[in-house]
Structure formats: structure tokens, C-alpha cells
Amino acid sequence: MKLLPPLKPLPMKDRISMVFVQYGQVDVLDGAFVLIDKAGVRTHIPVGSVACIMLEPGTRVSHAAIRLAAQVGTLLVWVGESGVRLYASGQPGGARADRLLYQAKLALDDELRLKVVRKMYELRFGEPAPARRSVEQLRGIEGARVRATYKLLAQQHHVNWQARNYDHQQWDAADVPNRCLSAATSCLYGISEAAVLAAGYAPAVGFIHTGKPLSFVYDVADLFKFETVVPLAFRIAAKAPPEPERAVRLACRDLFRSSKLLERIIPTIEEVLAAGEIAPPQAPPESVPPAIPNPDSLGDAGHRSQ
Numbered sequence: 001m002k003l004l005p006p007l008k009p010l011p012m013k014d015r016i017s018m019v020f021v022q023y024g025q026v027d028v029l030d031g032a033f034v035l036i037d038k039a040g041v042r043t044h045i046p047v048g049s050v051a052c053i054m055l056e057p058g059t060r061v062s063h064a065a066i067r068l069a070a071q072v073g074t075l076l077v078w079v080g081e082s083g084v085r086l087y088a089s090g091q092p093g094g095a096r097a098d099r100l101l102y103q104a105k106l107a108l109d110d111e112l113r114l115k116v117v118r119k120m121y122e123l124r125f126g127e128p129a130p131a132r133r134s135v136e137q138l139r140g141i142e143g144a145r146v147r148a149t150y151k152l153l154a155q156q157h158h159v160n161w162q163a164r165n166y167d168h169q170q171w172d173a174a175d176v177p178n179r180c181l182s183a184a185t186s187c188l189y190g191i192s193e194a195a196v197l198a199a200g201y202a203p204a205v206g207f208i209h210t211g212k213p214l215s216f217v218y219d220v221a222d223l224f225k226f227e228t229v230v231p232l233a234f235r236i237a238a239k240a241p242p243e244p245e246r247a248v249r250l251a252c253r254d255l256f257r258s259s260k261l262l263e264r265i266i267p268t269i270e271e272v273l274a275a276g277e278i279a280p281p282q283a284p285p286e287s288v289p290p291a292i293p294n295p296d297s298l299g300d301a302g303h304r305s306q
Helices: 063-072 097-108 110-125 135-156 168-173 176-198 215-225 229-239 244-259 261-274
Strands: 016-021 024-029 032-036 042-045 050-055 059-061 075-079 086-090
Touching: 016 176, 016 244, 024 042, 024 063, 032 063, 050 176, 063 075, 063 086, 075 176, 097 110, 097 261, 110 135, 110 215, 110 261, 135 229, 176 215, 176 229, 176 244, 176 261, 215 229, 215 261, 229 244, 244 261
Parallel strands: 016 050, 024 059, 050 075
Antiparallel strands: 024 032, 032 042, 075 086
């Protein structure tokens, strides 16, 4: 009797972006990833073709479901109501040692880090970064341009905009534009983290953002934020929907698919890090190779193969 071949992760570029799940038990039945609600109704989830699954409050996940998600390289993200807060995430693969050392070397060397930050600035604003500026100075210039962009988009969409300001402890007290922006950026952070992990890098080792578990995720997401989710958030805020967070999430899902964003994130990460103009470090000659070589995989560099 022939057994089925082992599961292998699909590349990020071939996946849909995200699925939000709430109020149910996530389990594996007959080899499939399913959500079972309180009435016993089963909803199948194509776990192998999703970049990340957002688990909202009221969701319970079985051991078998976590195992299956890890096998197929799908990121599980535990988020707050409407997906506007991120509590924890389950790593779908693992940072590759060679890429992790490469990333760390770029981040720890001030000269190399500045090259990477300048490339990020160039990709984000479509023009070279000002000469002879430090990372701190570029961060200040970036912040001023971001505030100006928020103001401009608010004027274009006739949205009453005060400032980017909200309190996690009093979410409902925030105005609609801020709630839309937070929901939109949370969606972008989810798929950015999935791509960073799939590429074999560490989410915490950032270049502009530092000191947080998702510093590099924020760096990567910022490269796409103002061409994707920020204009979308202001466009939806102008309509003042009764459930702005839900409207934003649905719109982000459609936008990520139509813009083929997942196809672009990993190549952009490689382009940004290549600006450091160094090669990934080679293993030392005295290192011991793996006793059991890793099998070939359809997935990206950071996905584990079975």
C-alpha cells in the first residue's frame, strides 16, 4: 500500500494573502483544516494555499491544526477583535542560519546598515535618499514625509484628519480614520511577517525599526504601505461604513490579490539587503554539515521540508 507523499509548502507568490477566523474550534478532520462553530457546522480552510490565518478572540486551535499549519508553512497569528492588535504568532518555518547571519551582519555594521536604510528610502519614496545623512536623520525626514502624506490623502478623500493617534486600551474611542489605518496596517503586517519568515530571515532584526519582535516586519511593510493599504484606509474612512474594520479587511484581501503583493515582498527583501553589497557569509571550514540533508522543497527558503 503506497502512502501519500509528504506535504510540501507552496511558495508565497502562489498563495492567497490571509483568512480571518473567529468563534470556533480549528481542527483537522479527514486530513483537512476546518473551523467548527458552536452549531457543529464545518467550514473548510485551504490552509496550504494561505499565507497567514488570523485567529481572533473566541477561537480555539487543536494540536493537530498547529502541526498541519507548520507542515504546509502557513503562519498562524493570534490577533485582537477585528484584527487590530497582534498578540502572538506561530512560526511556519525557521530562519535559515546563513540568511540570519547575513541579516545580522548588515544590521550590526553601521556603514552597511546605512546602505540598507538608504535603499529602503529610495524604494519607498521613489528617489535617492539625501546625501550625508545618518539613519536617525533619514528617520526624521521619513516621519515628516509620512505626516504630510497622511494630511494629503485626508484632503483628497475629504476625511477629517487630526493626527495618527489611538489608544490600544480604548480602541472604540479612536476616530474612524485611525481605526481604518490600524486595521489596514495589521493586515499588511500579517502577510509581511509570513513573507519574512518564509524567506528565512528574523522578524526582530530590523534596520529602521529596532528593539521590537517585529522590527524587520515593520521595515518591510513600510515599503508597500503608502501604495497599498494607507490610500485604501482613507478611501474607506471617507465612506464611514458601520463596521470600518471589517470593510478594511475585506478590501485589503482583494487589494493584496489584485496587486499580487505576495509575489513582490520576498524579491523586494532580497533587493533591499543586497544594497549592503556584501555576500552572505559562508560556513566555517570546521563546521559539521547536517547528518541528514534537507529534502528539496517547493516552498521558500525558510519553510521546513518534511
